Amino acid sequence: MGFAEKTLSDFRFLLFISVILSCYISASATIAEANALLKWKSTFTNQSRSSKLSSWVTNTSFCTIWYGVSCNSRGSIERLNLTNNAIEGTFQDFPFFSLSNLAYIDLSMNLLSGTIPPQFGNLSKLIYFDLSTNHLTGKIPPEIGNLRNLKTLYLHKNKLNGSIPFEIGLLTSIQDIALSNNSLSGPIPSSLGNLKNLSVLYLYQNYLTGVIPPELGNMESMTDLALSQNELTGSIPSSLGNLKNLTVLYLFKNYLTGVIPSELGNMESMIDLELCENKLTSSIPSSLGNLKNLTVLYLFKNYLTGVIPPELGNMESMTDLALSQNNLTGSIPSSFGNLKNLTVLYLDQNYLTGVIPPELGNMESMTDLALSQNELTGSIPSSLGNLKNLTVLYLDQNYLTGVIPPELGNMESMTDLALSQNNLTGSIPSSFGNLKNLTVLHLDQNYLTGVIPPELGNMESMTDLALSQNELTGSIPFSFGNFTKLKSLYLNYNHLSGTIPQGVANSSELTSLQLAINNFTGFLPENICKGGKLQKLTLDYNHLEGPIPKSLRDCKSLIRARFVGNKFIGNISEAFGLYPDLDFIDLSHNKFHGEMSSNWQKSPKLGALIMSNNNITGAIPLEIWNMTQLVELDLSTNNLFGELPEAIGNLTNLSRLRLNGNQLSRRVPAGLSFLTNLESLDLSSNNFSSEIPQSFDSFLKLHDMNLSRNKYDGRIPRLSKLTQLMQLDLSHNQLDGEIPSQLSALQSLDKLDLSHNNLSGLIKTTFEGMNVLTYVDISNNKFEGPLPDTPAFRNAAAEALEGNKGLCSNIPKQRLKPCHELKKPKKNGNLVVWILVPILGALVILSICAGTFTYYIRKQKPHNGRNSNPETGENMSIFSVDGKFKYQDIIESTNEFDPTHLIGTGGYSKVYKANLQDAIVAVKRLHDTIDEEISKPVVKQEFLNEVRALTEIRHRNVVKLFGFCSHRRHTFLIYEYMEKGSLNKLLANDEEAKRLTWTKRINVVKGVAHALSYMHHDRTTPIVHRDINSGNILLNNDYIAKISDFGTAKFLKTDSSNWSAVAGTYGYVAPEFAYTMKVTEKCDVYSFGVLILEVIIGKHPGDLVSSLFSSPGETLSLRSISDERVLEPRGQNREKLLKMVEMALLCLQANPESRPTMLSISTTFS
The missing domain is CATH 3.30.200.20 (Phosphorylase Kinase; domain 1)
Structure with a gap:
């Protein structure tokens, strides 16, 4: 074997060994990963309930068999998806080191708790990270910024707190971030602007503060941006207009201010734009009309002003448009008729004027149309009848006139129709009977006439029908018996007559039946509380008669009931049952008889029990005095007898107690003094005797007290603490002695009757300073001497003074003997000298000291102001x-x-x-x-x-x-x-006068009344203004009225050398000033009356004031005098203005003592 062949053989052998070792090491590593997961699983507190994790067992192929676990090609775990498995545990033993190859983690929708460990930042291969919908707490670890490959970060729906880490801006690969539904605070990091690939950013429903960083406008890939439901402030950055791909922008429910940037009109991809419930101001940018793809635009609940841009009519994709609860003015653009896809249009609660465009009838997809609480005029367009899909139409609280178009009966999908509080006339269209799906119909507070169409009975889905406060005649249609789902029926304040059909109560769902102030006759329906759900029943001031039906006696659901002013009969102890939720009941002015039942105590929530003017006899049950929740108890004008027990002191919440006109007797119990919340007390026309308790001085809130026509004797108690008392009647008793000097402390007292007693003594000094007092009757007593020099006595009629032999007066009409000044005897001359000399000497010394002190002060260095x-x-x-x-x-x-x-x-x-x-x-x-x-x-x-x-x-x-x-x-x-300047300048300017709506004008009058009442009655020393006129009434930006020049007006006049003689501006000055040259609170009251008319008319009333009283037959019509620059007042505003006109006439009485006090005026307006 050659060298080359041996080398090759060795290499192959080493390679083989290397592969074997690698496989062994890899196998060992993956086994370690599996064991690490098993160890983490062992910490779960609910392993037995997680059936899917039962596949996690040792000696199994975890890459293929274990639920939620996936491996890469090398067998290492890279995906962990355990979403929605009810896992209950923490990350304390999570195997971060063992699972270093994790790229995908989804543990959402579990029960994980504890904090997010910073070790997650070591999982550098992580691409998808989802821990949402758990119970995680603590802060977001800044180490997450190390995950440079991360594309998705979902931590929403937890309990995370603290601030958003600045390091999140380092996640350059990130595409989706959701941190919503937590308790995160602090600012939004500007570093997020670095995330060029970010397409979704959800930070809503947290407690984030500060401004929206302009850098967010750099996120060019952004499609969804949701920062809503936080505490963000400042303005909306115009840089957001750079986000060309943005389709959803949610900024609602924050504290954003400033204008809506016109640059938002550049976001051509926008589909859903919601900026509602902030504090945005100025006008709606017309550039929003460029958003052709926009389907939802919510700008409601802001402070937007100006007109609605007609360009919004170009947004042809629009389905939902809500601009309600702003300060928008001008008319509704007719271009809205182009919005064929629009289903929801909310423009309510603004100041829109003009007519309802007929073009709105072209919006065939419309389901909800709300134009209520504006200042719209003209008639209701018949074209609205074309809206076949319309389910909700709210046009209430406007100034609409004319008849109700019968075409509205074509809207077969309609469920809610509200046309109330307008000026509609004519009859109710019978075509409404076609609206089979209608559940709510409100036509109340108009001028509708004629009969109620029987066709309305075809609306079998009806639950809430309000026709009250119109001029309807005829009877209730029998077809109303078809209303088997009816919950509320309001027919009060009409001219309806006839009997109440039995079928009216056919609905077992009926909770409110309001029939008051009509001309109904006959008996009540036997099944009036058929379903046992009736809560509110008003029958007052009709001609109903007969007994109370058994179903009503057993109606335990009753909360408020008024039977007053009819002819109901029956034994009152048997006619009514047990009502656990009853809060108010008025049975007065009927023909009930029998004795009071003790069962009323079993109505633990009853606050007002009124049974006056019946034929009730017997003693008042002791159980009544344990009804500690009572605020009003009126048993007057019956035939009750017996004595009041000490237990009456239990009724410590009582504000109004009327027991007059009965046969109650003996001493008034001391326990009565515990009723310290009493504002009105009437025990007159009974047989109470003994002395009036001194403890009555504890009724600090009392406004009126009537103890007349009893058998009280002894002296009048001090009563000096009753500083709010306005009326006191002690007449027709057996009182004796002198009037206590402490009575002069009752500076709010307006009427006093002490007649028909045995009172005696001089009265000249007793009433000094009681200039608020307007009426007094001291007749048939034993008084003597001259009358006090107060308005009440100067203007008292002879009948109010007669029967006192010792009284004298130099006023002829009072028919008393004249008073002559007593001549001082000469023998007393030395005494006068002895008195005057020391006094004059003391005055001289005092003047010298004062001069020396003043000179010294002027030489000193200035200090203390x-x-x-x-x-x-x-x-x-x-x-x-x-x-x-x-x-x-x-x-x-x-x-x-x-x-x-x-x-x-x-x-x-x-x-x-x-x-x-x-x-x-x-x-x-x-x-x-x-x-x-x-x-x-x-x-x-x-x-x-x-x-x-x-x-x-x-x-x-x-x-x-x-x-x-x-x-x-x-x-x-x-x-x-004061930013708005004076009231007279606003009224003189037509545009400003139009902005001064009736609501604002009413508040102006109220504000002036409250201020004058405060200065006249709530100060230790009353302050008279002397010059109330529209030039001295100033308004701020919120149209809150404030009086200027209080107390200094008398000094700041140039047209008189005698500053003390000047009071008021021509046209506002009380007539008595011309001959008395004295300024009193009643001068301010007169000027206030002129001011009321000026606010309503829109200019000074001029000769109208004098003509009103020179022509007694002439009456004031609100419609004839109200400022034509503002739409005719309707609804509650009309009622309030009518009361104000009545009050103005009282204020303008020629006799100053006939004018009310500012305290009583302020109380009335409150």
Whole structure:
């Protein structure tokens, strides 16, 4: 054998040995991998439940037999797919080192817990990594950034927290990332912008904060980007417009602000764009009309303004378009009629105007159309009847007029139809009977007339039918008996008559039946609670009669029931049963008899029990006094007798207690004093005796108390703590003694009746300062002396004073003997001298001390709100500005009151806008004449005291006065800056007036009322404004109204040399000021009445005020006076405005004492 042949033979032998060894080593390695997996499996806590893993046993071919395990050509494990196997365990013993060849891991939809170990970052061959839908916690390890071959990373639906590692931006091969549905926080890493191959990024449903990195616009391969349901802020980066391949962009439910970038219109591949539920502003970009492939556009629940771009009508692929709950204006584009594929169009809750385009009837695929809560006018297009697939049509809460098109009866797929709260007229179309699938029909709060079509009974799927608050006549159709699925029937507030058909209650699903305020007669249907589900029943103010049906007595589902104002009969203890969920029941003004049942205690949720004006007899059951949840108890005007027990003190939640008009007797129990939440108490017309308990002084929330027509004797208790009491009636009792001086503490008292008692003494000083009091009756007592000099007594009628032999008055109409001033006897002259000389001496000494002190203070270095100009050394004064403002800052920010900063000019000042470092303020620089006026010693100190007091005021509806600065060169007041300016300027501008909707105007009136009430009644010393007018009502960007110049108006007038004599602006001044020259709270009330009319009319009411009272027969029609620049008020706004007109008329009464207080006005509006 030659050398060459021997060498070749040796090589072959070595190669053979090498292969044998390699196979042996490989076999040993793969066995080690299998054993490592078995060891990990042994840590699972539920091995027995994972039947698929039963194939994992020793001495089997794991590459082919083991479930979820795959190997490469060398027999090494490279795929592990154990998804959805209910594996319950951790990664603590996962064989990272043994499985170094893993390229595919799918352990999703299991019960894995614990943290994600950083060792996963060592699996360098990993391409697919899915741990989603488990219970993993902790942070995402930054070592994952080492997986440079990774294409898919799914960690969604776990409980991961912490921030997203910046290192994820190193996964240059990555294509899909899903980290959604976790508790991740912190910012989105800008490093993600490096991932050029990334096509899917899901980060939604976390707690991510910060801005959206503009670098995300670099991910050119991106198709799906979902960052929704986080806490992201800032604006949407315009760079996202670079993502030409993007088909899905979800940014909804964040806190994003700013505008929608017009660059988003460049994303030509976009299919689904959802930016809803953020704080986006400005208008909708017309460029979105370029997105021809877009099928879904959700922009609802933002603050978008402007008109809807007609270009949106070019998006022919669109199926879902939702722009609701924004501030959009203008009309609905007729181009929407081009959207043939559109199935959902939501434009509700905006400020859209104009008519509903007839072209909307071309959208044949439409299923949901919502245009409600806008300001749409005109009639409902009959073309909507073409929408055969339409299931939902919401047009409610607009200003639509005309008749309901009968063509709407062609929409056979319709399930929900809402046309309520409009101005629709005419009759209800009988064609609605064709809508067999209709479940909800709301036509309430319109002006519909005629009878209810019997054809409506064909709508056998009906569950919710509302026809209330119309002008419908006739009877309820018998065909309503076909409504076997009906849950709610609202027919209240119409002119319906006849009996209630038995079939109305055929539905076993009926939960709400509202028939109040009609003319129904006859008996209630026997099966009214057939299904045992009836919860709400209102029958008030009809002509119904007869007994309560047995089905209603056994109706345990009742929650609220009103029977008031009918002719129901029966024994009240037998007519009603046990109602475990009952919250409110009113049985008043009927003909029930018998005794009260103790079973009412078995209604543990009952908050209001009202049984007044019946024929109920007997004693009040003791069980009633254990109903601690009661808020209102009214048993008045019956024939109840007996005495009240101490247990009445258990009703500590009671707000309203009326037991008047019965035969209750004896002493009022001390336990009554525990009812500290009482706001209204009426025990009148009973037989209560003994003294009125002093403990009544504990009713701190009481507004009215009537104890009249009883047998109370003794003295009137102090009652000094009842500071909210507005009406007090103690008449027709046997009270004696003098009126307690503490009664003057009742500064909210409006009406007082003490007549027909045995009260005595002088009353002149008792009522001093009670200027809120408007009505008083002290007749038939034993009072003497002159009447108090208060409005209530000056205007009291003779009948309210008669029967007091000792009273005197110099007012002829009061028919009392005249009062003569007592002449002081000469013998008392020395006494007068002895009294006056020490007083005058003390005053002189006090003046000298005050002058010396003032001189000393002026010589001191300024401090505590008093500064000096560093340049000139001239003195100035700043009060209560919290150190925020300095004289020099004001001068510099206004460029020394340069006209470019001027925002308003008045009779006594010019107003400048000052942009300071920490705030924007309004600076009211006083004219020189005013400066001179308030520099007078007689004025200056009072003015400064007033300013000090006003700077302490904190109220939502009062413009904040920061302070006052007095300088040799400039004198000014510093106010809160109000962006919208004055109300009179807004009303004078047609465009601004249109934006001032009825809702906003109502809120303006309410805000002014609350502010005046606060200043008149909630301050230790009441502050009268003196000049309420639309120029002094300022509005901020949110249209919140605030009163300016509170308390300073009396000083800041230039048209009078006597500053104390000036009060108000012409056209707003109360008439009594011309002859009394005295300013009271009632002057503000009069001005407020003028203001109400001005807000409603849109301009000063002018001669309307005087004509209203010079022509008593003339009435005010809301429609005739309301501002035509704003659409006619409807629904709740109309009701609120009617109340405001009524209140305005009360405020404008010529007699100031006949005007209400601002407290009562504010309470009414609340």
